[in-house]
Amino acid sequence: MGFLNSPKWIDVENWSLSWTIGGTWWFPFLESIHVIAAAFVVGSILMVDLRLLGFAAVKYPISTLSKELVPWTWGAFVIATVTGLGMFITRAASHVVNPAFQWKIVLLALAGLNMAYFHFRIYKNIARWDGASSTPMQLKVIGSLSLLLWSGVMLAGRWVGHII
Amino acid sequence: MPDYFTSIGTLLDGSFLQSGALWALSTIPGFPPIIQTVHILGIAVVMGSVVILNLRILGLAVPSQNITEMTRRLMPWLWWALTSNLVSGAFFLFGRPLRYFNNPIFGWKVSFLICAVLLTLFFHLMSRREEAYWESSSKRLWSARAVALLSLMSWLMVAMAGRWIAYVEYIYYPA
Known part of the structure; x- marks a missing residue:
């Protein structure tokens, strides 16, 4: 993982944009938007996860619930990513070697894989259990994993600020 | 800041609540980020509900x-998430009461929170009074939309102000 120690990360911190964000009210502004957007990502995913577990909103088919929430989840995710990158560049070199930040990226990737597995592998057979209030074990595992991974992303994300 | 507000801080400062909170925050490994995450998960539930x-x-x-x-x-x-957030928030509030009760942004947060809770409570109670209360006429539906818009903005401002408590000097620059 030599690239983590590359001096290029210092160059990123020296971009004029990085200095502008880091030295003005832009940083707390981006951070507060980041928290709201991230909470929205997790809140909307939580609604689908609880449905996958058969805990909530069982009246609605999983496909309808998920189809109507996904655009909101992605919209919030894009906002969280842009604001996150804005904060990242102000301390790029220290972030890439920060264990909490590294955990956050790994957990994000795992949460993404879990979601991709659901959408590309499981979703094909959706008709079989779409309206069922009691969901098959496979869906319960995916829903629980998603809850755990996203909570982990939040914990790691919050922890970044305690290490830097 | 109104006097009665800052005096709550003075009252809590040095109390057993403060020593308890500080004990937990400094003794239990990883407690501050864990409790903060519980607090943000509560905000996630606010997003996923109201x-x-x-x-x-x-x-x-x-x-x-x-x-x-x-x-x-x-x-x-929503109500359970708020209860949880009161508890998780209390650790930090009790730990450094003067930091919060002398902080104008914390005052804003509490004001927005009161607004948001009252609007949401009003909406919830009316909808319990009569089946489909808010959908029974176009006038009521428009009132519901007005309440929803104000409530939405208030909840977002609570979260926004919460984060800005730590950055108070950006708004109220020390003279």
Whole structure:
């Protein structure tokens, strides 16, 4: 993982944009938007996860619930990513070697894989259990994993600020 | 800041509540980030309950879901999340009471929170009074939209102000 120690990360911190964000009210502004957007990502995913577990909103088919929430989840995710990158560049070199930040990226990737597995592998057979209030074990595992991974992303994300 | 507000801080400062909170925050490994995460997960539930409901009422999200049914299903989640956030927030509040009760942004947060809770409580109670209360006439539906818009903005401002407590000097620059 030599690239983590590359001096290029210092160059990123020296971009004029990085200095502008880091030295003005832009940083707390981006951070507060980041928290709201991230909470929205997790809140909307939580609604689908609880449905996958058969805990909530069982009246609605999983496909309808998920189809109507996904655009909101992605919209919030894009906002969280842009604001996150804005904060990242102000301390790029220290972030890439920060264990909490590294955990956050790994957990994000795992949460993404879990979601991709659901959408590309499981979703094909959706008709079989779409309206069922009691969901098959496979869906319960995916829903629980998603809850755990996203909570982990939040914990790691919050922890970044305690290490830097 | 009003005097009675800052005096709450003085009252808590040095009390057993402060020593208890400081003990937990400094003794239990990883306690501050863990409690902060619990607090943010509570905000996630606020987003996944009242914020989504307000977006639904405004006609922006989840069109297949029914407003009355959503209110009944989601409101318990909101009230539990708020209870949880009061507890997780109390650790930090009790730990450094003067930091919060002398902080104008914390005052804003509490004001927005009171607004948000009152609007949401009003919406919830009316919907319990009569089946499909908010959907029974176009006048009521428009009132619901007005309440939803104000409530949505208030909830977002609570979260926004919460984060800015740590950055108070950006707004109230020390003279």
